[in-house]
Amino acid sequence: MFGAVTRHTARSSAGVRAFSTSNVRTYQSRLSQFYHNTLRDDLTILSYVPPTVRARQQVAEVARQEKAANGPSGTPPNPVRSHKQRVKKAKEPEPTAHNAPHLEKVTVHIRCREALQNKHHLLSALMALQTITGQRAEIIKASNDGASWKLRKGMPIAAKVDLTGDRMYEFVDKLVELVLPRMKEYNGLKMDAGDGHGNFSVGFDSSVIGLFPEMEMVYDQFPLVTGFTVNFKTSAVRNPSGRLLMSGFNLPFLHARKQPADTFRL
Structure with missing residues (x-):
């Protein structure tokens, strides 16, 4: 279940056998x-828009852009605003089973502020990141100087891991099935979250990293544990398609609740 280890033998020029092992999934x-078996087909069906409805949406979008470019009635059009409105946005393709939105990459990022005082503090965050992801982390160094933070160019300040393939899906599975249900004060992402292109970011504090099953038994061995950020990069063009994809992976989204009006009694 956890993969097989194959052993290869090769005879060198000196006649001595050399053994090497490699992990094969x-x-x-x-x-x-x-x-691939269920969610992709469901996304294709849920994202389908009839041609007549799509045509009406395009006409309404063009009218809205023209109204925003011309400004209020009786005022001359603003050339700067008109140019911004004419910039074409990426159009969302027709939903099919081949171009359904999918998860491309998951980036787990840890920033260690204590590394500004002592760079060895970053080692604890680096090992914690490798423990929960199962992949070697990459050290991020400062690209500019910051006098207020006593930051110099080239100082190690953070670490990150880029997950793709099966490791990416395994990490997302652990996050939504084991970690998020054990959090006491987490309701989900806001409906307006995202960068406008179907990508989402979630930040967690230092207590959440101890909820991963790999960290439960060795949590006390880490002298310094910091919070981390998870970035989900999808192939969706707009936020609704990306939100639909992440909802299929059981990532919760928080609906805005309307506050009830105050009632007064005589």
Whole structure:
């Protein structure tokens, strides 16, 4: 289940056998199977818009852009605003089983402020990041100087891991099935979250990293644990498609609740 280890033998020029082992994955992630077998077809159906409705939406979008470019009635059009409105945005393709939105990359990022005083503090955050992701982390160094933070160019201040393939799906599966349900004060992402292109970011404090199953038994061995950020990069063009994809992976989104009007009694 956890992969097989194959042993290869090769005879060198001196006649001595050299042994080498390599990890070979013999299974596919559960979340990856769920996406390719079930979720991808569901996203295609849910994202379908009839041609007549799509045509009306395009006409309404053009009218809205013209109204925003011309400004209020009786005022001359603003050339700067008109130029910004004419900039074409990426159009969302027709939903099919081949171009359904999918998860491209997950980046886990840890920033250690204590590393400004002593760079060895970053080692604890680096090892914690490698423990929860199962992949070697990359050290990020400062690109500019910051006098107020006593930051110099080239100082190590953060670490990150870029996950793709089965490791990416395994991390997302652990996050939504094991970590998020154990958090006491987390309701989900806001509906207006995202960068406008279907990508989302979630930040967690230092207490959440101890909820991962790999960290439960060794949490006390880390002298310094900081918060981390998870960035989800999808192939969606707009936020609604990306939000639909992440909802299929059980990532919660928070609906804005209307506050009830105050009632007065005589």
